[in-house]
Amino acid sequence: MKILFVHQNFPGQFTHLAPVLAADASNEVLALTMQKNAPAVWNGVKIISYQVARGTSKEIHPWLADAEPKVIRGEAAMRAALQLREAGFSPDVIIAHPGWGESLFLKEVWPDAKLGIYGEFFYHPKGADVGFDPEFPTDSIDQICKVQLKNINNLLHMPLADAAISPTHWQASTFPSSFRERISVIHDGINTDLIAPNPAVSMSLGNGMVLTRDDEVITFVNRNLEPYRGYHIFMRALPQILAERPNAHVLLVGGDDVSYGAKSATGQSWKDIFYNEVKHLMPETALKRIHFLGNIPYQHFIPLLQLSRVHVYLTYPFVLSWSLLEAMSAGCAIVASDTQPLREAIRHDETGRLVNFFDVSGLAKEVCDLLDQPDTRQRLGASARRFACEFYDLQRVCLPAQLEWVHSLVTETKVNNAVDISAQSLVNTVVIELK
Template sequence: MRILFLNSVFPGRFRSLAQAFGASQNNTVLFLAETGQKLAIPGVRRLRLAPPAPYESDDPAEKEIVTRLRRGARAGNALLSLRRNGFIPDIVCAAASMGGSFYVRDIFPKAFYVAQGDWFYNNGESHCFFTRGNPRPPADFAPLRVCNLWEYNALGECQLGVTSSLWQRAQYPPALQRDIKVVPSGINTRFFMPGEEKKDGDATGDGVADSWGCASNELVTFCGPMHDPARGFDQFRKCLPRLLELRPNCLVVLAWLDIAQTGRKPGNGADTPSECSETGKAMRRAVDILGIDQSFRARVHLLGARSLKEYRAMLQHSTAHVYLAAPHVFSTGLLEAMACGSLVVASDTPPVREVVQDGVNGFLCDFWDHENMAQKLADVLARASQLGHVRRNARQTVLRSYDADVQTRRFMDLISASMKDRAEG
C-alpha cells in the first residue's frame, strides 16, 4: 500500500503509526511536514513542506484563517506535485486542525482519509477555566471559532475520524462526535519503566539527591513549559514555600524544558538555564519570585535540557511527580511518569481524571488551591514507603490502556476494518 502522512511536525502524533506502516516492505510511506525531529524512521521517506508566509493583522481571527489557508494551499500544491509524479496514496493520515489537510479530499478523492481530531473549541469549561467560570468577552471566541472550521472540514470529509481521549471527543458537536473513534496516545512502556530500585514500590529520590550533595530521600519533580498557563507552573511554584516548610528534607526539581515532549537536543546539562536564553531568564525571574526563605533555595533545583534517558532517570528517582493540566488535552508526560512508577499528584481536571483515580493509581489536587496542593504532596511524601500499590497500579494503567504497541495495533486494525467496510459498502 501507499500511505501518506500529513502533519505540521515530524513525526509528532503519527510516529508509532508511521513506524508500523514503514516496517512492511510492501508499503511505500511518505511523510509531509514543516518542522520536526532530525530522525530517520525505517521505511518512511520524509518530505519537507515550507511553512506558510507570516500574515499580520490586528484581527486575531483574520490572522488565523489566512495563515491556515496559506498552509492548506502550500500543502495542496505539494500533494498535486506528488500526484503528477505518480504517487496516489491508498491511505492519507492527517491532522485535522492546522489547515494542511484542507484539500486532501479534492486531490486524492479515492484515498482512505484518516483525520486526527485535535480540539474543538466551545464555550464550556475549557474556555472559561482561567476566568474561574466567569464569561469571557464574545470577541475572545472569534479566533477559536475559526480554528473549528478546519476540524469541521476534516472530520466531515474523512472516512475515519479519531481523537486521543474521551474528553477531547466530548468537546465536538453531536453530529461529529458520534463518528469519532478514541485511540489514546501511547508511549513506549519498555523504555519508560521503573528503575531497578523502584520495582518493589519502595524507591525514594536519594540517588538524585546525592548527586547534588543533599541528604534527602524525598524528591518532588515537575516537568513542563513554564510559559504555558495550562500546564500549571505558576500554581506549582506557589505551593513550594508551604511544601518546603512541611517537609524539611524535601528536594524539588523543576525541569524547565520537557525534552521528552519537544524532541530538542539536550544542551550542556547545566543545572540552571543559560542566563543568555529567554527561557533561562524567565525561569530565573520565576525562581526569584518564589517567595521562599533564602535558606530553602538550596533545595530547589532547575534542570536545563536533558537527554531522554536523563529525563527517564528523573522520573524513576522521583518520590512524587506533579502533573498539572487545565481542561484541554493532557500530554504524554503524565503517562511517562506513571509508567515509571512515579507517585503522581495531578490536577483534579477532566482530562486528568480520565487517567488518574485518586488514591488508586495516583492522587488528585485542586489546580487552583496551592495550599491544598502542598498538603497533598506532604501527605504523599510522608506515606511514600507505604504506597507501592499505587505505583504498581499507575504502571498497570499505562500498560493496559496507553501502551504504544497496543494502541498502534488497535489503530491499524481500526483502519483495516473501516477500509473493509467502505469497500463492501
C-alpha cells in the same frame, strides 16, 4: 497499500505507527512535513519536505489570525501533493494531524483517498480551557468570538474526514456529537517496557549533586512552564512544601516559552514571573533545593521519573500530556489536578491523588502527606503502573489498535475503542456539548 502521513513536525503523534506500516513490504509509506532539515528517509518512511509560499497578512482581522496560517499551509501541502500526483503517487490512505491546516485541500488532489485525522481538541468558549482560570480572564465578547473562529480548521476537516482517532475519551468528547461517531479513542501509546520503576536509578544535576532513590525528590514536568499546565499553582505551593520538607529537592522540567496559552503582558517568561513571586517567601537554603532543568533529552527524562517520590501534574481542561502517563508507567506516586482530562487516568486514592486545581494549600498538603507515607506511595505507584500497562501500553494495546484503525479506513469498518476504560472511571468526566 499506499499511505501518506501529513504532519507539520513529522513524525509527531505518528512516531510508532508510521515505521510499523513502513516495515510491511506490501506498503509504500510517504510523509509530508514542513521540517526543513528532515532526512530523505526516516525508519522506512520517505520524507517529502515543503515550505509555504508566503507569510500571514499584516492587516488580517485579528479574529482570523489563527485561520489564515492554516490556509497558507494547506495550500503549500496541496502544491506538494500535486507534484507527488504528477510523479505517479496516489495514496489509498492519508493519515494527518490537521491542527496546522496541511490536510485541508488534499482530498481535492486525491478525491478517492481515505482521510483519517488526529482529533486532538475542539475549542469551546466555555466549559473547557477557555475561561477556566479566573486569574487569566478570557470572557470578553471579542475573545469568545475569536475562540469560536479557532474551530474553522476543525469544522472544515469534519466533512472531509472518513474517520478520526483521539487519544482520550475526554478529548473526543469535545467534538460535536455529529462527528463523534467517526472518532475511535486510541492513545498514542506508552512504552511501558522502557519506562518502568528502577530502584537503582541515579541522576546527576550537573552541579556535582547526584540524586538517588534515597533522596526525597519531587518532580514537575511540562514542555513549557506556563499557567495552562498549572505552573503558577505549583510554584505557590513550594514555600509550604519546602518548609515542611527540609530535605526535599524539586526538579522542574520545561522551557521558558508557551505551548498553549498566551505570553505574559510584560514579555517576561511565566517561569520567571512566578518564581519571582514566591522566592522572597523562602530562605536561601530552600531556593537551592529548587532545580530548573529546562528541556532535557528523553534519555534523561526517564531516570527523572524513576527518581521521583512524588510527581505533580496539573492542567487546565485541555489536551492530556504524555508525561502524565509516562509517570504512571514509571510507577510514580502522583498528585494531579481534579480536572476532566485527569479523571480518565487518575482515580483518587487508587492510581494517584486528585486535588482542586486552584487549591494551593491542598496541593502542598497532598504532596507532604505522600512524602510521609511510603506504603501509600508504593500502593499508588504500583496501581498507576498497572493501569498504564493495561490501557496505554504501546506494543500490546495501542499500536495494534492503531493498525486496525488504519486498515479500517480502507475496509470502512468501525474500530472499537482501544482504551475501553470502565464506566466507573468516567463518572466524573464532563462531556462538552455544543450549544
